[in-house]
Every structure is written in structure tokens, then in C-alpha cells.
Amino acid sequence: xxxxxxxxxxxxxxxxxxxxxxxxxxxxxxxxxxxxxxxxxxxxxxxxxxxxxxxxxxxxxxxxxxxxxxxxxxxx
Numbered sequence: 001x002x003x004x005x006x007x008x009x010x011x012x013x014x015x016x017x018x019x020x021x022x023x024x025x026x027x028x029x030x031x032x033x034x035x036x037x038x039x040x041x042x043x044x045x046x047x048x049x050x051x052x053x054x055x056x057x058x059x060x061x062x063x064x065x066x067x068x069x070x071x072x073x074x075x076x
């Protein structure tokens with residue numbers, strides 16, 4: 001599986017809390033958590049829905065309390 005991270009580009013990994021990650025997502029960014037083992041897994045807004053890309057497919061994403069409390073969000 002391929003990573004959603006830009007290929008061939010140097011980027012600065014910023015680890016943030018949920019509010020900042022959701023703000024970035026609303027602004028068009030993709031987000032993921034450091035604890036997620038699969039580097040190709042990420043969340044985004046798609047067709048006005050909160051979606052998660054997992055195992056090569058998009059799924060409706062229901063945010064858990066653990067996700068909301070997490071401080072390991074990465075803005076892609």
C-alpha cells in the first residue's frame with residue numbers, strides 16, 4: 001500500500017491535538033495518527049463526509065473518544 005505522504009518531498013511532521021487536526025482537515029488536509037501502524041491510512045473530507053482511507057478503500061469515519069483525546073495527530 002502506498003503512503004499518502006508526498007513522495008520525493010521533504011516535509012515537517014507536526015504532531016498536534018484533535019482540534020487542530022480537525023481544523024486542518026476542514027481546510028483540505030489529510031490527517032492520521034502516529035499510533036496507526038498502516039502508513040496508508042488517513043482521514044479526510046470526501047463528498048462532504050468525514051472518511052477514513054483504510055485497506056485501499058474509503059469508509060465512513062466515526063471518531064472515537066480515544067481519537068478526540070489523542071495528542072498524536074499528524075497533518076499530512
